[in-house]
Amino acid sequence: MICCSIQVDAASEVDHGLQQAERVCAEGANLVEWRVDSLAEEPDGVKSAQRLLVESPLPSILTCRSAREGGGYEGTETERVSFLEEVGVGAHPPRYIDYELLDYQRSANVRQKVDLVVSHPDQVRSVSTGLILSTHDFDQRPRDLMQRVEAMSSDPACAVAKIAWTARSLRDNLEAFDLLRERSKPTIALCMGDFGVMSRVLAPKFGGFLTYAMAEEGEETAPGQPTVRDLRELYRIDSIRETTKVFGVVGWPVRASLSPIVHNAGFGATGFDGVYVGMPVPPEWEHFKATVGAFLDHQALHLGGLSVTMPHKEHLVRFVQEAGGELDQISAQCGAANTLVVKADGTLQALNTDAPAAVASLAAALEIDVDDLSGKRVAVIGAGGVARAIVAGLLAHQVKVVVFNRTRSRAEQLVADLSSPDVSVGESSELACGCFHAFVNATSIGSPSGDAPDEIPLPDDVHLDHDVAVLETVYAPTPTPLVQLATDRGARIATGEDMFVRQAILQFKAWTGAMPPEGLFAERLASRR
Numbered sequence: 001m002i003c004c005s006i007q008v009d010a011a012s013e014v015d016h017g018l019q020q021a022e023r024v025c026a027e028g029a030n031l032v033e034w035r036v037d038s039l040a041e042e043p044d045g046v047k048s049a050q051r052l053l054v055e056s057p058l059p060s061i062l063t064c065r066s067a068r069e070g071g072g073y074e075g076t077e078t079e080r081v082s083f084l085e086e087v088g089v090g091a092h093p094p095r096y097i098d099y100e101l102l103d104y105q106r107s108a109n110v111r112q113k114v115d116l117v118v119s120h121p122d123q124v125r126s127v128s129t130g131l132i133l134s135t136h137d138f139d140q141r142p143r144d145l146m147q148r149v150e151a152m153s154s155d156p157a158c159a160v161a162k163i164a165w166t167a168r169s170l171r172d173n174l175e176a177f178d179l180l181r182e183r184s185k186p187t188i189a190l191c192m193g194d195f196g197v198m199s200r201v202l203a204p205k206f207g208g209f210l211t212y213a214m215a216e217e218g219e220e221t222a223p224g225q226p227t228v229r230d231l232r233e234l235y236r237i238d239s240i241r242e243t244t245k246v247f248g249v250v251g252w253p254v255r256a257s258l259s260p261i262v263h264n265a266g267f268g269a270t271g272f273d274g275v276y277v278g279m280p281v282p283p284e285w286e287h288f289k290a291t292v293g294a295f296l297d298h299q300a301l302h303l304g305g306l307s308v309t310m311p312h313k314e315h316l317v318r319f320v321q322e323a324g325g326e327l328d329q330i331s332a333q334c335g336a337a338n339t340l341v342v343k344a345d346g347t348l349q350a351l352n353t354d355a356p357a358a359v360a361s362l363a364a365a366l367e368i369d370v371d372d373l374s375g376k377r378v379a380v381i382g383a384g385g386v387a388r389a390i391v392a393g394l395l396a397h398q399v400k401v402v403v404f405n406r407t408r409s410r411a412e413q414l415v416a417d418l419s420s421p422d423v424s425v426g427e428s429s430e431l432a433c434g435c436f437h438a439f440v441n442a443t444s445i446g447s448p449s450g451d452a453p454d455e456i457p458l459p460d461d462v463h464l465d466h467d468v469a470v471l472e473t474v475y476a477p478t479p480t481p482l483v484q485l486a487t488d489r490g491a492r493i494a495t496g497e498d499m500f501v502r503q504a505i506l507q508f509k510a511w512t513g514a515m516p517p518e519g520l521f522a523e524r525l526a527s528r529r
Helices: 011-027 045-055 077-088 101-106 108-117 145-154 171-181 194-201 228-234 259-270 285-297 313-322 329-334 354-366 385-395 408-418 428-432 481-488 496-512 520-527
Strands: 002-007 031-035 060-063 096-100 130-137 158-166 187-192 211-214 245-251 274-280 303-308 339-342 348-351 377-381 400-404 423-425 438-441 469-472 492-494
Touching (some): 011 045, 031 045, 096 108, 096 158, 101 145, 130 187, 171 187, 171 194, 171 285, 228 259, 259 274, 285 313, 303 496, 339 496, 354 385, 469 481
Parallel strands (some): 060 096, 158 187
């Protein structure tokens, strides 16, 4: 189930909260959690909370979270329990009351009063409200995690056990999944923060009782909550089941990645049993190796493949080589790959779909066949993983490539590694020679999320006209400064979105054996602008 958390801090916010509840009900939420931390301390707090329960379009969880566990309630426990008791025994009680394990354990008086409000799973009582015993750690994985889980699961009054902690890496999610698989009663196990988003999306795969969502961007009640709409429409959470294969984009950062948008749409359109999520992994090799290795070893995760973006493309090649896997020709040649395929027998394959996508995009911009690129002169700006792949792809079609980079030694290393008479290092002054058929920006210059969003990687006096093509590898919802310059001067343009779509289609086919419906990926990107 999807539970949407809505915070109502004052009586003046009740109407807005109910409006939000109506909207998320229409979007597919199953429950509403009314967070009344501050409302409980207002003079008319009971009356306002009762109105929320009476007029809620969905079954409700009533939560008054203490400041000790990340909430806003700062009153006494006696007053908090009295508030919950008065609201809970009204004519329209909540379906569940959420109460923190540690506060519940501290006082026999508190336990007695809470037990009056809730029903007991092992008793026949007229009370209809269930108790969610919860525990949270906003700093790290609790050292006594298993003891807390056992205390909640073994308490007779506990209808649902809830554990949430801030993930310090993606690997924390695997422990949350194991807690769900080994549950002895209905359980919510979630990781908070950017590292924990996948625990929220994949909760149904491992039997989670529910997952939490926010009503709209910026109104999360815990770090990492997606919106109800994203859970339903982007991740297709209703289709996730135990057998669902998991795919994702590994990079640092990945929050702005468009890959989940296209691949999840492709899975839905083709009926493929898969889901695709963001997987932020810090830039060091050790983080990449530990995370991908743990995901592959966790058999219940059913990892089917990965998109790999900066700064891990070279790490992927190393990982697959050390695992005894297979590299495609471009990956082996340039030392960088952007796609991991996990085959049915568990063996690994690394592919580079950036290279063929870039070559196809450039040929399309020049309005020629890929084979007709032979002999063309192309300037590639950059010497990182993207540049390596594109240069290798162009060399495979006998293109004359000149590499330009702010740090010349990196460009020289790229040329030495690829070892072809058709590639050389250029000086920046040569960019304006008027002798290139195309320019490729393989840097992050011009990226809205980069360090130089307003800069152009070409000099102002560069020759651009209708006979020249510009390939921008940065994908952005609006024209980058380079694309705007090329447009103004009448050059032919291949955008980052065009290249992105082409490489994503190749990834999708490698994972599923099928092609997505024609035009679907481009349409989904356009709808997100």
